[in-house]
Amino acid sequence: xxxxxxxxxxxxxxxxxxxxxxxxxxxxxxxxxxxxxxxxxxxxxxxxxxxxxxxxxxxxxxxxxxxxxxxxxxxxxxxxxxxxxxxxxxxxxxxxxxxxxxxxxxxxxxxxxxxxxxxxxxxxxxxxxxxxxxxxxxxxxxxxxxxxxxxxxxxxxxxxxxxxxxxxxxxxxxxxxxxxxxxxxxxxxxxxxxxxxxxxxxxxxxxxxxxxxxxxxxxxxxxxxxxxxxxxxxxxxxxxxxxxxxxxxxxxxxxxxxxxxxxxxxxxxxxxxxxxxxxxxxxxxxxxxxxxxxxxxxxxxxxxxxxxxxxxxxxxxxxxxxxxxxxxxxxxxxxxxxxxxxxxxxxxxxxxxxxxxxxxxxxxxxxxxxxxxxxxxxx
Numbered sequence: 407x408x409x410x411x412x413x414x415x416x417x418x419x420x421x422x423x424x425x426x427x428x429x430x431x432x433x434x435x436x437x438x439x440x441x442x443x444x445x446x447x448x449x450x451x452x453x454x455x456x457x458x459x460x461x462x463x464x465x466x467x468x469x470x471x472x473x474x475x476x477x478x479x480x481x482x483x484x485x486x487x488x489x490x491x492x493x494x495x496x497x498x499x500x501x502x503x504x505x506x507x508x509x510x511x512x513x514x515x516x517x518x519x520x521x522x523x524x525x526x527x528x529x530x531x532x533x534x535x536x537x538x539x540x541x542x543x544x545x546x547x548x549x550x551x552x553x554x555x556x557x558x559x560x561x562x563x564x565x566x567x568x569x570x571x572x573x574x575x576x577x578x579x580x581x582x583x584x585x586x587x588x589x590x591x592x593x594x595x596x597x598x599x600x601x602x603x604x605x606x607x608x609x610x611x612x613x614x615x616x617x618x619x620x621x622x623x624x625x626x627x628x629x630x631x632x633x634x635x636x637x638x639x640x641x642x643x644x645x646x647x648x649x650x651x652x653x654x655x656x657x658x659x660x661x662x663x664x665x666x667x668x669x670x671x672x673x674x675x676x677x678x679x680x681x682x683x684x685x686x687x688x689x690x691x692x693x694x695x696x697x698x699x700x701x702x703x704x705x706x707x708x709x710x711x712x713x714x715x716x717x718x719x720x721x722x723x724x725x726x727x728x729x730x731x732x733x734x735x736x737x738x739x740x741x742x743x744x745x746x747x748x749x750x751x752x753x754x755x756x757x758x759x760x761x762x763x764x765x766x767x768x769x770x771x772x773x774x775x776x777x778x779x780x781x782x783x784x785x
Contacts, residue, residue, distance in 0.1 A: 407431075407433045407434055407435065408430065408434045408435070408502075408503045408504075408719045409434065409435040409436075409437060409501075409502040409503055410426050410430070410434070410435070410436050410437070410502050410503065410504045410505070410506065410715055410719075411437050411439065411491065411492070411493060411500055411501070411502035411504070411505050411506070412426075412436070412437065412438045412439065412505075412506045412508060413439050413483055413486065413493055413505070413506065413507050413508060413509055414439070414440060414507065414508035414509040414510060414684070415438055415439075415440030415442065415445055415468050415478075415508075416440075416445070416508060416510050416684065416685075416701070416704065417447075417684060417701035417702075417704040417705050417708075418506075418508035418510075418683040418684035418701075418704030418705065418707060418708045419438055419440065419506070419508040419684075419708070420438075420445065420708075420782045421704070421705045421708035421709060421712075421782075422506050422508065422683065422708035422709075422711060422712050423436050423438045423471065423476045424474075424476075424781070424782060425708060425709050425712035425713070426712045426715065426716060427474065427475050427476055429712065429713075429716040430716055430719070432475070434719070435477060435502075436475065436476050436477065437476075437477045437478075437479060437500065437502065438468070438471065438476055438477065438478050438479070439478075439479045439480075439481065439483060439493065439495055439500065440468055440478070440479075440480060441480065441481060441482050441483070442468070442480075443467060443468060443469070443480055444465045444466060444467050444468060445465070445466050445468055445782075445783075446461050446464050446465040446466070446531070447464055447701065447775050447778075448559065448560055448563070448701065449560075449771065449774075449775060450463070450464045450775075451528060451529065451534060451563065451567075452563065452566050452567050452570055452737065454534045454535075454538060455528055455534060455537055455538050455541065455567060455570070455571070455643070456538070456541070456567075456570045456571060456573070456574045457538060457542070457574070458570070461531060461534065464775055464779065466779060466782070466783040467783075468480070470783055470784065471782075471783070474784075479495055479498075479500065481495040481496035481498070482495065482496055483495055483509070483653055484496070484497075484653065485653065485656075485657070486505075486507065486653055486654060486656075486657035486659070487501075487657070488505065488657055488658065488659060488675065488677040488680045489677060491503065491504060491505040491677075491679055491680060492505070493505070503679070503719060504679045504680075504681070504715040504718065504719065505679065505680045505681070506680075506681045506682070506683060506708070506711055506712075506715070507654060507659065507666065507675075507680070507681070507682040507683075507686065508682070508683050508684045508686075508704065508708070509651045509653070509654060509684075509686050510559070510651070510684055510685045510686060511557075511558070511559055511648040511649065511650065511651075511685040511686055511699055512648065512649050512650065512651045512652070513527070513529060513530065513646045513647075513648060513649075514555075514646060514647045514648065514649045515527055515554075515644075515646035515647070517555070517646075517647050517649075518554050518555075518622065518623070518624060518625065518646070518647065519623075519624040519625070520624050520625035520626055521554065521625055521644060521646060523625070524625040524626065524627060524628075524642060525552070525554075525625055525642050525643070525644035525646075526540055526641070526642065526643050526644065527644060527646055528551075528567060528643045528644065528645065529558075529559070529645055529646060537643055540641055541571065541574070541641065541643075544575075544580065544582060544640065544641050545580070545581075546575075546580050546581035546582040546640070547581075547582055547583075547639075547640030547641070548582070548583055548585065548638060548639045548640050548641075549571060549575070549582050549583070549584050549585070549639070549640065549641045549643070550584075550585050550586070550587065550630070550637070550639040550641070550642050550643070551564050551565075551567050551568045551571065551584070551585070551586040551587075551643045551644075551645075552564075552586070552587050552622055552630065552642060552643070552644045552645065553586070553587065553588040553589065553590075553644075553645045554589075554622050554644055554645060554646055554647050555589065555645075555646070555647030555648065556588075556589060556590060557648060557696060557698070557699055558645050558646075558647070558648045558699065559648060559685050559699045559700070560698075560699070560700055560701070560734070561594050561596065561698050561699075561700070562594060562734060562736040562746060563645070564586060564588075564645050565586060565593060565594075565605060565609065565736065566736050566737045566738075567643065568584055568585075568586040568609065568614050569608075569609075569612060569614070569736075569737060569738045569739040570737055570739055571584050571643070572584040572612055572613065572614050572739060573612075573739030573740060582640075583613070583615065584613075584614045584615070585614065585615035585616070585617060586609070586614065586615070586616055586617070587616075587617035587618075587620035587622070587630075587632075587637070588617070588618055588620060589619070589620060589621040589622070590618060590619075591618050591619055592606070592618055593605050593606050593609075593616065593618070594746075595695065596691070596695050596696075596698055596750070596756055596758070597746060597748070597756070597758040597760060598755065598756065598758060601746070601758055601759070601760045604744075604760050605736075605744075605760060608738055608744075608763070612738070612739065617637075620632050620637070621633040625642065625644075628640070630642065648685075648699075649664070650664060650665050650666060650686050651686060654666055654682075654686055659675055659677075659680075659682060661676060663688065664688070665686060665687060665688035666682040666686050666687050666688065667688060668681070668682050668683075668687050668688075668689070670689045670690075670728060670751075671710075671727040671728055672710060672711070672714050672726075672727065672728075673687070673707050673710055673711040673714075673728060674711075674714065679715075679718065681711035681714070681715065683704055683707035683708050683711055684699075684701075684703070684704030684707065684708075685699040685700075685704065687707070689728075689730075691730075691750060691751065691755070691756055692751070692752065692753035692754050692755060692756075693754060693755040693756070695756075697730065697750055697751075698732075698750070700732060700734060702732045702733060702734060703730075703732050703750075705778075706728060706729070706731070706732070707728050709726065710726045710727060710728045713726035714726060728751075729749075729751065730749060730750040730751030730752075730756075731748070731749050731750070731751075732747070732748065732750060733745060733746060733747035733748070734746050735767050735768065735770060735771035735774070736760075737768060737771070738763050740763075741765050741768060742763035742764060742765055742767070742768060743763065743764065743765075743767035743768040743770075743771055744760055744761050744762065744763050744764075744767060745760070745761040745767050745770070746758065746759075746760050746761075747759055747761075
């Protein structure tokens with residue numbers, strides 16, 4: 407009998423757990439460790455912010471997985487022992503024959519002075535209700551969506567929020583102006599200049615001000631302090647800086663860098679039998695940029711890691727390789743969404759396209775969530 411330990415119950419962890427459960431023998435154990443009792447997709451953050459949906463509508467309890475042959479351990483991971491393929495969870499040591507680390511990226515709002523006091527953190531579940539209420543009650547003025555550091559999870563999300571907030575205030579007749587700022591030289595550098603031109607033109611068409619090259623250093627009441635000046639706001643919705651979870655870094659998985667290092671084909675770390683997938687991983691692209699942090703990549707990486715683990719446990723090898731293909735749906739208001747799709751491992755640069763805004767793309771986005779929730783948790 408073998409045991410595979412999976413740390414993290416997000417996109418990657420859930421996908422890996424189900425892939426392994428369907429491949430391994432019934433006697434083999436698949437153990438999923440997650441500090442949250444429930445799962446909800448990040449795409450619901452935008453809906454919860456503007457009131458077009460809520461978190462609860464897409465929330466599922468992880469403990470239902472026990473009925474699908476996956477053991478769920480709820481608790482805080484305080485240590486990872488990669489050499490032993492083990493982890494300490496609330497004082498309890500768990501070990502396996504293989505280990506998948508899928509802890510995602512940690513938020514670091516404390517790294518920006520004034521963020522906690524003056525910014526509505528739209529990337530935290532616990533902050534969304536307060537942010538939504540502030541948006542509903544605003545009387546107008548400058549509404550800013552700020553990106554306070556890169557990389558961050560789901561790169562298109564802040565722009566989607568800008569579109570949806572703009573759509574909301576227009577329908578309500580609120581005398582406000584929406585703007586979005588980023589420290590990057592363009593909106594989504596990884597999709598290339600042509601793709602950014604399309605996105606930024608859409609922002610302009612909708613009357614949304616876009617401010618590239620704006621590195622926020624601190625936040626004061628009603629103002630953002632940038633590296634080259636200041637910006638005023640009446641309501642500030644922010645994406646905090648992200649970092650690798652400290653428990654992964656202290657375990658040596660980053661090998662001295664900022665994010666976990668893996669074999670980009672197999673997702674195996676420098677520790678044999680230990681794999682890392684999803685947002686805590688760093689995968690360099692041909693143009694020296696990094697693979698975006700997105701659930702669709704964590705999902706496909708999980709399939710690759712699971713295939714290699716299953717093969718190794720049976721004494722064989724696997725040919726599965728992460729191909730870097732991914733897509734997402736970026737809502738632009740008015741009931742429309744644009745599809746961003748590409749081969750991110752292409753050379754000499756990612757080959758990415760951004761489609762026209764269509765109502766059908768928004769339907770596909772909703773289907774994306776529904777299909778996975780049914781697959782992972784049942785009807």
